[in-house]
Amino acid sequence: MTSLAEQLKRLPPPHTSLLFDCKEAAAIDRDTFFAIGCTGFEELMGIDPSFEVFQSSLFSSMAKGLERSVQTKSVNQQLNENISLFLIHLSPYFMLKPAQKCLEWLIHRFHIHLYNQDSLIGCVLPYHETKLFVRVIQLLNIKSPTHKWHWLDPIRKPGVPLARGTLITHCYKDLDFMDFICRLVAKSVKVFSECASSSAQLRVLLAFYASTIVSALGAAEKITDRIVSMLLPYIQKGLKSSVQDYRAATYMIICQMTVKVTVDSSLVHSLMLQISKTLSKMPSLAREGVACLNLLLQTQKGDSLGKKPFNYLCKNPDLVTLLQGLSEGYDISPLLRYLLPHFICSIVKSDAGKLEREDHIYIKHLEGILQSIPLEKGLDHLLASYPKALDSVLEEHLESAMDQANQNIFHQFISLSLSCGKYKFLEDSDTSLLLSLNHPQPAVRVLALQHLKDVIETSKEGFDQSFIEEAIFGRLKDDNRDVVMSAFSALEVCKNGLSTSLFSLRYKVLERAIQILVKEEILKEKKELLDEAVMQLLPFMVITNANSKSSEWKMAICLSESDLCSLHPLLKDWPEVLQEAIKSSKSAELMGVVNKKMILLFSKNMTSGDSSLLLQMVDDLILVAEMESDSVRQKVTAHVIGSMLVQCCCNLPMKENYFSVALRVFHFLDEKIRNLRETPSNWSVETIQESLVPVGLLTTYIEKLNSDQSVDAEESAIFVFLLRSFINDLKPPPSFPKETWWNPESLNQDCKDYLHLLLGLFDLLVCGASEGSDAVQYRALMNLLFKVHLKDSEVLFKFLSVLWTYSFSLSNHLSYEVNAMLQTRALYIGYAVLVSQTYQKKKQLLSLSSPVVISLLINLGNPVSEVRRAALNCFHSLSSMKESLFHPILQHLGQKTEEIISDPTYITQIMAILFEELQTQPKQKSQKKKLSEALESIVDCVQNPTGPSYVAKNLMKILHEVHGEMILTHLLPALDRLLEKVLKEPETMLKDEVVLLHLILGKFNEHSAALLCKNQQSLDLFIKSLHAATKIYEEVPPFQITALGQITKPFFAALSDGTVQQKLLKVLFDLLLNCKNPLCAQTISSVFKGISVCAEQIVTEIEPPEKTKSLATVQQTRRQKMQQQKKPPDAELAPETSNFSWQRVMLVLELLQHKKKLKRPQALVPALFNLLSRCLEPLASEEENMEYTKQLILSCLLNICQKLSSGGNKIPADILDKEKFNVELIVQCIRISKMPQTHHHALLLLGAVAGMFPDKVLHNIMPIFTFMGANVLRLDDTYTFQVINKTVQMVIPALIQVNFDLSESSRGVEEVVIKIIRVFVDALPHVPEHRRLPILAQLITTVGGDRFLWVLLVLLFEQYVTKTVTVTASTDKDAVLEADTEFWISICCEFSVRCQFQSMMKIIQYLTELPENKEVKAVFTNILHSNQDGELFNVESHSDKQLRHFKYLSVSFMSQLLTSQSLVKKVIMCPCYLLKNCSFLSRLLEDVLHYINTVASSVEGNADKPTAKFWRVLLNKSYDMLDKVNALLPTETFIPVIRGLMTNQLPSVRRKAMDLLNNKVQQRTKWQKSQVRQLLELVPELIAIVQCKRKEEEEEQVINRQTALFSLKLLCKGFGTENPLPFVPVLKTAIDLVSSEKEEKNVMGSALLCIAEVTCTLKAQAIPQLPRLMPALLETLKNKKELISNEIYLLSAVTALLKVAETLPHFLSPYLTDCLLQVICLFGNRAES
Helix, strand or coil, rough: HHHHHHHHHHCCCCCCCCCHHHHHHHHHCCHHHHHHHHHHHHHHHHHHHHHHHHHHHHHHHHHCCCCCCHHHHHHHHHHHHHHHHHHHHHHHHCCHEEEEEHHHHHHHCCCCHHCHHHHHHHHHHCCCHHHHHHHHCCCCCCCCCCCCHHHHHCCCCCCCCCHHHHHHHHHHHHHHHHHHHHHHHHHHHHHHCCCHHHHHHHHHHHHHHHHHHHHHHHHHCCHHHHHHHHHHHHHHHHHHHCHHHHHHHHHHHHHHHHHHHHHHHHHHHHHHHHHHHHHCHHHHHHHHHHHHHHHHHHHHHCCCCCHHHHHHHHCCCCCCHHHHHHHHCCHHHHHHHHHHHHHHHHHHHCCCCCCCHHHHHHHHHHHHHHHHHHHHHHHHHHHCCCHHHHHHHHHHHEEEHCCHHHHHHHHHHHHHCCCCCCCCCCCCCCCCCCHHHHCHHHHHHHCCCCCCHHHHHHHHCCCCCHHHHHHHHHHHCCCCCHHHHHHHHHHHHHHCCHHHHHHHHHHHHHHHHHHHEEEEEEEHHHHHHHCCCCCCCCHCCCCCCCCCCCCCHHHHHHHHHHHHHHHHHHHCCCCHHHHHHHHCCCCCCCCHHHHHHHHHHHHHHHHHHCCCHHHHHHHHHHHHCCCCCHHHHHHHHHHHHHHHHHHHHHHCCCCCCHHHHHHHHHHHHHHHHCCCCCCCCCCCCCCCCCCCHHHHHHHHHHHHHHCCCHHHHHHHHHHHHHHHHHHHHHHCCCCCCCCCCCCCCCCHHHHHHHHHHHHHHHHHEEEEEECCHHHHHHHHHHHHHHHHCCCCCCHHHHHHHHHHHHHHHHCCCCCCCHHHHHHHHHHHHHHHHHHHHCCHHHHHHHCCCCCCHHHHHHCCCCCCCCHHHHHHHEEEEEEECCCCCHHHHHHHHHHCCCHHCCCCCCHHHHHHHHHHHHCCCCCHHHHHHHHHHHHHHHHHHHHHCCCCCCHHHHHHHHHHCCCHHHHHHHHHHHHHHHHHHHHHHHHHHHHHHCCCCCCHCCCCCCCCHHHHHHHHHHHHHHHHHHCCCCCCCCCCCCCCHHHEEEEHHHHHHHEEEEEEEHHHHHHHHHHHHCCCCHHHHHHHHHHHHHHHEEEEHEEEECCCCCCCCCCCHHHHHHHHHHHHCCHHHCCCCCCCHHCCCCCHHHHHHHHCCCCCCCCCCCHHHHHHHHHHHHHHHHHHHCCCCCCHHHHHHHHHHHHHHHHCCCCCCCCCCCCCCCCHHHHHCCCHHHHHCHHHHHHHHHHHHHHHHHHHCHHHHHHHHHHHHHHHCCCCHHCCHHHHHHHHHHHHHHHHHHCCCCCCHHHHHHHHHHHHHHHHHHHHHHHHHHHHHHHHHHCCCCCHHHHCHHHHHHHHHHHHHHHHHHHHHCCCCHHHHHHHHHHHHHHHHHCCCCCHHHHHHHHHHHHHHHHHHCCCCCCCCCCCCCCCCCCCCCCCCCCCCHHHHHHHHHHHHHHHHHCCCCCCCCHHHHHHHHHHCCCCCCCCHHHHHHHHHHHHHHHHHHHHHHHHHHHHHHHHHHHHHHHHHHHHHHHHHCCCCHHHHHHHHCCCCHHHHHHHHHHHHHHHHHHHCCCHHHHHHHHHCCHHHHHHHEEECCCCCCHHHHHHHHHHHHHHHHHHHCCCCCCCHHHHHHHHHHHHHHHCCCCCHHHHHHHHHHHHHHHHHHHHHHHHHHHHHHHHHHHHHHHHCCCHHHHHHHHHHHHHHHHHHHHHHHHHHHHHHHHHHHHHHHHHHHHHH
């Protein structure tokens, strides 16, 4: 990494913080961080004043502005030193909040998490088990695998503390980390040693140091020199340190280290010197120091440690006290063993008359030790060095101690001193060992011998050799049998280390023992004991010394002359033969001759004796020969027995146990030869023709052994001669086969044993011949083996073929392992032999009758490359044989040599290419025929019953990629044979045969599938394999599973004959029905899921037998049920259903649940409905529970529907005829079943069907929803809720999407939807409360809130009016109504504002069209139809009171809804409201006005009736509703809405709109300019109303004109002053009205008031109108009769005149006289009246 990259990498990431998360840290500025750090620093100074030195460098205002990334190297170096020192000081207080604040500042300002990682980790490492430690580690960037601290990275993400085990493991594995800890401690100790309270500050760190290092040393498997050398400097510092805890930790580390590893003595001396030297400097740790010294001496070699440590220890005045204290709980003998000799030497060497000060100290210490500390081991150690001197001193002392008391004390002293074992008192005898050996009681003598035996076994000190020998000698002469046997036992233990005299004694004892055994006739009675005795004594009968005076010779003669030889058949005639050999032989050859005679005689005795005892005798002899010992006798005995056994094999006739003996003998020879040391021998097997081991060789061997010379060469030669004899005399069994293959699987036991011997001999000889010094000898033996046993080349290659292929066998019939090395050697030997063969021989070896080609071919797939190379060499030697049948294959293999050697699987590709070329590429007929014959012959080898199955198995492996009908045809005989064996004799199946059968079954694939349609045998065998369910080997799956695995999608598709597919399907379903193995069922399921099946094939398997007729309707079903009930009981089981298995149908239907690859699934529909019909029959339901079957059928139908109609679209008639889809059966299924799961499945299916065949569902929909209302809705579980939702979502939309071009269809759907909603409303009281809102919301969302929300509300109102009120107590009615209203409002609020307003408009329209009472017939227009079924509120079936209540409830609810918070919020947040474009509000306002008009007319019509009060209340509610709609209108929207309403056709609506305008103008005082502008735009509209330009009724128009004039007056008053121009036309219009003589007086009155207001507002702008205004006004005043008769008219006229006079007084002079005249006249007329 470049320098720049390194700098960039180290740039601090933003917002790193210890105390805050990233977001919080990002919001905090530097000053705040500085304040946090300074606060913590001040608190720390209050705790520890030593922190003050860091204030100027790290916590000053100068540090606040320091940016270290731009500073020089020296500045940064000084800063790093300060930070490192500060973190050391901070470490003891790390868990305190002030310390964390300081760290926060250092992280923020100095980025110590980037630049000072080591110091930061050193500060927090002692707290590694805390979460705060993890938080610090999370700040570090240690993701790089090469980073020093990367091993801590795994704890960063999970945020868990560092496990102690992880820390310790890393400590001893990474010595740099261990060194880091030690350096950190040393530096911290140095820093804090200057402080007064250093011990408290270092406590945590030193505890961490001791526990970590000691635990790491304990956990390490081995403490290496590197660890020791790394720790030593720190140990030295610790021992010299004045800090108590540091020194204590160092003692612990020394102890742990010395316990685990042995160190150099110089290091031990150095440590002892350091510890003892510093011991007096820290008295508080003196005890621990002494204990450390003791452990050091206990675990290490204490030689040559010198006197210096001793001198330093003696300077400690409390040494004895310390030692005494330690001795109470621990063994301090190692330290005493070092101290005591120095004490004694120092005292003895000093002059008694001139004792110095040090000498007095030594004497004082020694006296203290002897008086206060038990010196058991130390005293024993001293006394054991001088046993004879001790004995003499004790003897003298004992003579002087005459009285009994002194003697007892003396004996106690001897017993306590462990240094002399023979004087030790035994616990069991209460006397010493010496006295116990000579005790008068035999039991005590036995105990003493047993103790002596233990002493010998454990090599205890204090027992000299002569004492032990004398003790055993004496007790062998004992007169008690138990004592003698114990002495023998002790003698056996110590025989290896005792003197020669003891051996001679053993021979005498042995001689005497044999005489006793024979004399007492013990051996005659117990044959086992006799055999054991002979085998144990046989080594003593072998002559190993020619000296007749030697004990060995005497022993052999003794045994031969004993009666033992006459008792055992092996020793028969041995005394005579021995005597004859001694007499006839020269002394030089005596040993060899005698031993050879023994070999010949004993082997003869073995073969001529009882054959039933031979095997046991051979086993016993081999056990004797295999005994490991360095004695001459045992070594010679082993060779004698070996020769004896080989000679026995030579003499043994071919009997039943011949090969058993031969195998045992060969294994003995094999083991001995393989363990020989390789040494060249002068003895040649080729030059010496003796049948057994030459006498001279045996004699030389024994002599060299006796003279302690090396005998490796002779030993090797002996076994070579034995091996030669064994090979020469080994006989093949007469029954050995002459077939092409030597098949170990079919051989009898003798042939197997013989083949085993040949393999073993070949392995042994080829190993010896290829390596070692005796290679020439072994090559000669190899030639001998070939000459004797494998003379003919054909036989040789049959044997080699076994060697080449046997490693592939899984059964190991020969009980022999052919490893890769042996296999490779055999191949190279085969190659050498092949090269030397004649042309004719090669031709014969390449023929079909030879196993050579096949054996070599399968080795090309061997995983070992050297084996493949050797096999290719063999092929290369045969490649010149062009006439051979296999020449094309050999030629192809020769071209691909490198690929085959490199890749063990490449041979499979070659075979595949050859077969492919045979089928595809054009070649000459002769070549093609030759290649075809060669390949067919290879395949035929697989089905050859005489060949080994492991060869066939591996041949199949290299044919793995060869497929097709040809290969499968050739394999059918083998498949038939193996399947017969599986079905009839599964226990005889070999593992190789099992694997072979699996491989053959693998050839059933898409390439060979066509054969099943042509060849009936192949189909039958495949079906047979599908039934082979037996699991023969645990690790191999049943053949059934393999065969099932071959039925893949391509294989099934390649079966061109549908009949064969049908057969296989039938077999699969039958297997599934009858199988008990879950793996089989699972496999069949996977197979069926994978293959592509035609639905007609499934129909054939599940279709029940034909019955009279399928029931189509509910009526027919009922009729059938009645007929069934009348039938007698015995007729219940119909004959056509007796063979029909519902379980089989269920299994098939279960498979169909997840079946995707199904052709023409619509063909299943009729069959499934037929099954469903059968399920619904009474008999079927009574026989067994059919609910699960129904669910499966319904689920299958649903899956088919989903496949056929993606997206729920209609299915064309040519794909599925709707007549085949029996919806009635589904409905019947729903109605009959009592299971919720069945209902769910049926409802989901109906939902899917509704999209495809809506008209069919339409005719059956009501029973479904009636059922849902009565049953399903009552269930309170999530699954039911989901099913209801899904049914509603699927069924209803599908029906709504029916073609609306036909009005009848549309009307039918609407009626059905209303009925569905009614079902849900009727069921609502029974639905759980928390489910009501979601269900209804989902229902209305599905059917369309714009169209049907109002229907739901109307039905809810009707339910309340007709049902809820009747069942509710009068006291609870208000509460119930309030709760219901809230619920209704919550339903409404589930939908958009637009939807809610549309629903209110439709409700108002519906209320408008309802009659006033029952007598008046309602006229329905565009909402509902007049037929009774479609009515929401049926007037005929309800009372007048209910009708009135319904109307009132509807209006009341709408009024409450308009003020509900949820609606108001939605209105305000509605986009159109925000855009001030609320057209739906204006339409709602208009409809409300219409309804008010209707109610108002009803009020007038019913004024004299009892219901008058109701109509008035309803009218008030309607006005209330109007006000609430008006309140929702924003001002910007209100004006356009009013403007629109003012052009409405209805006068009442126009009048009410003007009233609303007047109210708004009167109530509001502040207006925006834009609003004023909009209001002024209404003036023309109002003028138009005033001018009566419409053709409505006059009376109505008068009211409206008056209202319009009033509106103009208000507008003028409010806005005319600032906007006078728009009101000039108003003045003109009003003058026109006043001027007209025909105008209605009330209108003229309003016009006059308007003139008054406008003139007052316009002021000067009204002057132009005075010429028209004043004449008209004066004319009005002249008409006295009308004025007096109408007071309002009079007031209006006078007001107008007054306002004009007030506003324009200066312009009335032309009309002043007339004005005064008319006013005076009016006044006078008024006074008169």
